[in-house]
C-alpha cells in the first residue's frame with residue numbers, strides 16, 4: 001500500500017453536532033496550547049464557535065447540514081486533512097445523517113485518525129505522532 005508523509009503541524013478538522021457543541025468547546029478550551037500548534041478546520045457553526053473560544057484561526061467550511069461534512073470528506077480524500085475530531089450525537093437523529101456516515105466512512109477509507117468522543121480525542125491529541133512527521137498508509 002502506498003503511503004503519504006503527514007506533516008508535523010497537522011491539519012485537524014473539528015466538528016460537533018449541536019447537542020455536543022458545549023462539550024466540544026469545553027474540551028478545546030482546556031487544550032488550547034496543544035491545538036495552537038496545528039492548523040484547524042471546522043464545519044460552519046462549529047468552526048466559528050471554536051475560533052471565538054480559542055482566539056485562533058479556523059478555516060471554515062459550510063455548515064454540516066448544508067454540505068460542510070461533504071466538503072471535509074472531499075478534503076480528506078484529497079490528502080488535505082490529517083485528523084478528524086467529530087463529536088457526533090449518538091442520541092439524536094440528524095437530517096443529514098447520510099453525510100455524517102459518509103464523512104466517517106471516508107475518514108476510515110483514507111486512514112486518518114478519527115476521534116468521536118473526548119477520551120479518544122485526548123489520546124489522539126497527545127499521541128507522539130501529533131508532534132512529528134510520519135508515514136500514513138493510504139488506499140491509492
Ligand SMILES: O=C(CO)COP(=O)(O)O
Nearest residue numbers: 043044045046063064065
Ligand atoms: O452538522 C454538523 C456535522 O454533521 C456540524 O455542522 P455545524 O458545525 O455547522 O453545526
